[in-house]
Amino acid sequence: MSNDNSSFGATVRRLREAKKIGLRKFAKEVGMSPTYLSKVERDEFNPPSEEKIRAIAAALGQDADELLALAGRLSSDLADIIQRHPREMATFLRAANGLSAEEMQRLAEEAQRLKKEDGT
Amino acid sequence: MSNDNSSFGATVRRLREAKKIGLRKFAKEVGMSPTYLSKVERDEFNPPSEEKIRAIAAALGQDADELLALAGRLSSDLADIIQRHPREMATFLRAANGLSAEEMQRLAEEAQRLKKEDGT
DNA sequence: TCGATCGTATAGTAAACACTCAACATACCG
C-alpha cells in the first residue's frame, strides 16, 4: 500500500522510478528545477512547500495529506479547521492519541453523521 | 470569557494591562526584549515562537492552545499526533468542520472513553 | 564517437523569521 516508514525524499524517488519518469521530466511536471528535486529526493534538502508537495502527490497518484505528513507538514486547510475550535480540538486530539486507525475511522464516521444531522 | 476575535498582539496587551504588569517587567518574565514585545503587542511583528507564546500564556493564565491558535500556530504536540494517522485525522477534521463546540466536546469524550477501554 | 539523456555537485539568492540594542519621548514623583 501507500504507507512506509521511509523519508519523504526516498518515497518520492521510489514512486517516481516506479512510474518510469525521468527526474527532469518530473521536475517540469510539478514545477520545480531538476537540481532542487534531486536534492529533495535524496533528503539533502528539506521537503518543498505545501504547494509543490500537492503537485507531487497528484503526479504520483498519492494521497496529499499522507505525503504532507511524511514531509512533516500539515495541510493548511486542516490547520484552519483546528484554529476555529482550538480547545476542543486539542482535547480531542490528545484523547485520540494512541487510538488505532480503526478507532479513528469510527470517530470520523461519527463526526460525519453528526454533521449530516446538523444540516437537516 | 477568554475568547475574542481580536489579534494576538492586542489580546496580549489587553490581558497584560488587566494584570497591571509593565511591559519591561512582563518581557523579562517571559524571556524576551521589551522592544520586541512592544512591537508584537501592537501587531507590528508577527507573533513570536511557540515557546514564547507558551511562556506568555502561562504568565497570563491563559490556555496555551488558544493563544497559539490566535497566533496562527498549532501546538507541536498536536501536529505530531496528527502525523501518526494523517488520512484518518484528515477525514475526521474535515468532517468535524462546522460542528459546534458542544458536539466537538462529545466526540472528545468518546475518544477518551475509547482510549480507556483500550488501556484495559 | 557523437550526442542525447541521466542524475549530481557547487554556488548563490531573495525573502521571511525571530529576534536584539541603543536611543528617544512622555509622564509622573518627590
Add this chain to the structure above:
DNA sequence: CGGTATGTTGAGTGTTTACTATACGATCGA
C-alpha cells in the same frame, strides 16, 4: 528640576526557508 518608569522608534543581525542557474561526469543508443 532630577530621577524613574512608561512605551516606542529605527536600525540591524543571524538563521532558516525555499528555492535557481551553471556546469559537470556517467551512461547508453546509433
